[in-house]
Amino acid sequence: MQRRILGLTATIAALGLTGVISGCGLTGADSGDVTLKLVAADYDLTGGNTTQKYWDDLTAAYEAEHPGVNVEVQIESWNDVDRKVAEMVKAGQAPDIAQIGAYADYAAAGQLYSADELLSIPVQANFLAPLASAGEMKRTQYGLPFAASTRLLFFNQKLFDRAGITEAPTTWAELTAAAEKLKDDDVPYPFALPLGPEEAQAETMMWLLSGGDGYTDATDRYRIDSDQNVATFDWLKKNLVEKELTGPVAPGRLNRKDAFAAFTRGEVGMLNGHPSLMQEAEKKGVTVGKVALPGPNGKAKASMGVADWIMGFKQNGHRQEIGDFLNFVFSDKNVLAFAGGNDLLPVTVSAYSRMESEEEHKNLRAFLKELPSSQLPPVGKTSWAQVSENIKQNIGKAVAPGTRPVDVLGKIGREATEAESAE
Known part of the structure; x- marks a missing residue:
């Protein structure tokens, strides 16, 4: 875009x-x-x-x-x-x-x-x-x-204090380290990763931007299976999901609504959140810390708008x-x-x-x-509704056991290009 x-x-x-x-x-x-x-x-x-x-x-x-x-x-x-x-x-x-x-x-x-x-x-x-x-x-x-x-990275300040985490994460490595401390302190969801069908296209875009790319290239053509995007999901699978830092519900079955509700109950250490969630969590007594989304070596190139x-x-x-x-x-x-x-x-x-x-x-x-x-999803493309639904239904498979992100993103990417050609 x-x-x-x-x-x-x-x-x-x-x-x-x-x-x-x-x-x-x-x-x-x-x-x-x-x-x-x-x-x-x-x-x-x-x-x-x-x-x-x-x-x-x-x-x-x-x-x-x-x-x-x-x-x-x-x-x-x-x-x-x-x-x-x-x-x-x-x-x-x-x-x-x-x-x-x-x-x-x-x-x-x-x-x-x-x-x-x-x-x-x-x-x-x-x-x-x-x-x-x-x-x-x-x-x-x-x-x-x-x-x-x-969107910003939200964290539960009380859980951070209890786990001895003194600084908000600013890189992916720091995020993993914080999640590991939260897991050691028995936090149910060290990092909630909602890739379930409710709103997975938004969570996905946040991570793609964090990894340095996005859904489209400079000419507004889909590039969902770019090398950078595949590397981002490789990292998610290896460093959060396979280390069991994403909680008891598999990311592909965790919907945003449920992740947000768990955050307001004090069960989530970190997740990507928006202003309305901040308001709701604070009403429930959760002290919300918030920072820009981290990337591999520092702040993400852009937040999702x-x-x-x-x-x-x-x-x-x-x-x-x-x-x-x-x-x-x-x-x-x-x-x-x-x-x-x-x-x-x-x-x-x-x-x-x-x-x-x-x-x-x-x-x-x-x-x-x-x-x-910020960068927004490609809402000006008539194909986006179809592509977005495909991401909602299938992106969780990219971090599931026995799958490879390159295969899942490749299939979504090919189908996005087909949908774009039909615009």
């Missing part, structure tokens, strides 16, 4: 984006009453209504400034939202705006407005570079990043109204309200700068530090 260099201070200065950025794009709708239909995902982990309240407050403020435009919001769980939007589109009833997990299929089908058809130049230029890049298909941006996060997307559908022809509303959504006030309220990271340069400097967000600074140089 191609990455662009981000100069935060320079970008902010050049764009003059030191405050709220709404109101600098398209003019408000003035062609009669328009109702925009917005379908959005529910981010409330506790079953509350914080997501609904966010959108209610935002749309009320927008409608007060834009008489004649109404925004109807439909909140759906993450289990259902992508499917329901797909069903609406298939039935010829696409929403005007969808805030969901993927955009590529809709973009490839010509169903979305591009970013430059919707957003003012300052708003579009204000996206953090890795997120903007990941929102592109064939060099045109269709996916607008709505929320982001990165993750983004959820918002997009505008062409079907109802409300380009101007959709664009004006989205310019409002991406104001600093609204970006920070959503990110801060959900322990997520902001998607714009100006909001990033503010969050980085504000004391109330200090617990997110380690994640923020990794975001500008």
Whole structure:
């Protein structure tokens, strides 16, 4: 995946984006009453209504400034939202705006407005570079990043202290040494390695980046079975799995949800985690240490970034109204309200700068530090859904007894290339 260099201070200065950025794009709708239909995902982990309240407050403020435009919001769980939007589109009833997990299929089908058809130049230029890049298909941006996060190495400080580990690991060798001490101290999962089918494509990408490579090359072609990637899984199998440092459940059967739950119970010494897990673990009394993911000889070349997307559908022809509303959504006030309220990271340069400097967000600074140089999965490829599912189902075999990583990654890599050729 191609990455662009981000100069935060320079970008902010050049764009003059030191405050709220709404109101600098398209003019408000003035062609009669328009109702925009917005379908959005529910981010409330506790079953509350914080997501609904966010959108209610935002749309009320927008409608007060834009008489004649109404925004109807439909909140759906993450289990259902992508499917329901797909069903609406298939039935010829696409929403005007969808805030969901993927955009590529809709973009490839010509169903979305591009970013430059919707957003003012300052708003579009204000996206953090890795997120903007990941929102592109064939060099045109269709996916607008709505929320982001990165991954860090988490460790249980109490278990580290008890095992006599005084420094967080910064290399793979140090990680193995720490895991061995945790095992000697009877920690159930010295290092939890969730390569089960729930979210294995994410755990895999973190390790590939740690090993110096990733899913794609500089031309955005799959290279899953590269020499570096095979070496990474050889190391995992030899130094963590075969030394029985990954706990009682085989990595290929350990799902992320179960690994995270074990971490909040105090049963895991180390794992790769995200901001929401930090919040949940600390609620359960776990003191969470966190550092950048280690690589073979030091810090990994990049952290994995993750983004959820918002997009505008062409079907109802409300380009101007959709664009004006989205310019409002991406104001600093609204970006920070959503990110801060959900322990997520902001998607714009100006909001990033503010969050980085504000004391109330200090617990997110380690994640923020990794975001500008992060790499995201190849979500702009229509083949990614198929390739991702293949990784989920099969990557655990790479560290299973009696298998060779080169064979497993080779098969996944060949099938990824076939899927890419069919795009």
